[in-house]
Amino acid sequence: MATATLDTTTTLLRIATAGSVDDGKSTLVGRLLFDSKSVLSDQLDAVERVSRDRGHEGTDLALLTDGLRAEREQGITIDVAYRYFATANRSFVLADCPGHVQYTRNTVTGASTADVVVLLVDARKGLLEQTRRHLAVAALLRVPHVVVAVNKVDLVDWSQDRFDSIAADLRTAATTLGVAHVHAVPVSALLGDNVVDRSDNTPWYGGPSLLELLEQLPSSDTSDDAAPFRLAVQHVVRPQSGEDRFRDYRGYAGQVAAGVVRPGDEVVVLPGGRRTTVAGIDTADSLAAGLDTLPEAFAPQSVTIRLADDIDVARGDLLAAAADAPVPTQDVVATLAWLGDRPLHPRTTVLLKHGTRTVKAQVREIAGRLDLDTLDAAELLAAESLTLNDLGRVTLRLAAPVPVEPYARARRTGAFLLIDPDDGATLAAGMVDGA
Known part of the structure; x- marks a missing residue:
């Protein structure tokens, strides 16, 4: 059998855009897509036609994304519009988030999986309350990088002093909020500069x-x-009839959430706690080609793990490195971004979805609501309930142990969803603060 090889030449970057109303976010996204040649000819023809009909002298690139916003305003439930584009060096997924204050929950949704938040600032207006709010959300969600696009520098005569002043103000605010990596770029989205x-x-x-x-x-x-x-088991691959090599095959399929795993590594199955070692690592392609076990697997690969021992593993279990595994718990302290139309009150029963595992839970206590202007976790505002777009601290009691860990340490295994047990609607996005 041949040896499997991995292609790591292309990496995916997840981007979320944020900014106040009229800062030029639509135009920037449109310019990014247009200048990177990621717009289909029929899309461009339609935008040029609408631009002429509206009396614009040139092509209004904001129309490339405004159409999606119009759909949302007509009642479509998808709050964040996603765009996909690529260059010769990289592939991108761009989440276009609304800028209004009342849509803070949408910014949370778009930024929750982002590697980078691109935050727009109007060079004429500088740092606004909404700018600080979006920066605070990025800090709360532990987004690794924030890129500040200081837009409309052409309207301040390409002033270096104005750009430097805004960049300094933003870095001060970022430091206060705990954002480690901030990059500032002067741009003119309308003209395409930078x-x-x-x-x-x-x-x-x-x-x-x-x-x-x-x-x-x-x-x-x-x-x-x-x-x-970390790997949450999504599917158990059981022995199958047919080819001899599959008659005794048993593996546990899922996506690697974090870390690297290799054959021979010791792992623990949570929440049960049974320990074993990794016997092999396969993918659908490697199995179809009859390849040997992969030498390793890493995030975000989807793989099937074979174990050395025949132990009980089910969908919803977590395979974790035995030397550094989370401790399953039934009591969780977390920060919630409340997305439900109905308020959340203490003693409410919900479903908690963590990875591929879903358990019943009850809200034991609402400790308070975070001030959206500062997101200072030490200064909670008193609250008897959480309403739409609130960010609050709660204590949950779970019906069964779940191997959660602090969101500050692990974004993927430190996050969860709260679901309405009656209709399956998503009620909240949660970030674990501790057990």
Whole structure:
């Protein structure tokens, strides 16, 4: 049999955009797609036709995303619009989040899985309350990188002093909120300066264009390689009739959430606690080609793990590195982003979905609501309930132990959803603070 090889030449970067109303976010996204040649010809023809009908002198690139916003305003439940594009160096998934204050929950949704938040600031207005709120949400969600696009620098005569002043204010706010990595880029989304190509209008700026910066930043999948191994079992592959090699085959399929796993590694099955070692690692392609076991697997690969011992493993269990495994618990303290239309009250019964495991839970206590202007966890506002778009601290009691860990340590295994047990609607996105 041949030996499997892995293709790691292309990495995916997940981007979320945020900004106040009229900061030019639609135009920036449109410019990014257009200048990176990620717009189909029929889409461009339609945008040019609408631009002419509206009396615009040139092509209004904001229309490339405004159509999706119009659909949301008509009542479609998808709050965040996603765009996919690629360059020769990288593939991107872009989550376009609404900018209004009342849509804070949508910003939480879009930024929850992002590697980078691109935060727009109008060069004429500078740091606004909504800018600080979006920066605070990025800090709460532990987004690894924040890129600040100081837009409309053409309207302040390409002023270096104005850009430097805004960049300094943002870095001060970011430091206060605990955001470690902030990058500032002066851009004109309307004219295309420093969006994809560097501009001659900002000779005082020596950094990369926005797209060049996005091509360089590491993804969270890369940083997850250094974390302890985690895989939530999604499917148990049982012995099958047919080819001899599958008659005794048993494996546990899922996506690697963090870390690296290799044959011979010791793992623990949670919440049961049984220990064993990894006998082999397969993918659908490697099995179909008759390849030997993979030498390793890492986030975010989808693989099937074979274990050395025949132990009880079911969907919803977590395979974790035995040397550094989370401790299953029934009591969880967490920060919730409340997404439900009905308020949340103490003693409410919900379903908690963590990875591929779902258990019943009860809200024991609402400790308070976070101030959206500061998100200072030490200064909670008193609250007897949580309403739409609130961010609050709660204590949950679970019907069965779940191997959660702090969100600050592990974004994927520290996150969960709360679901309405009656209709299956998503009520909240949760981040574990502790057990």
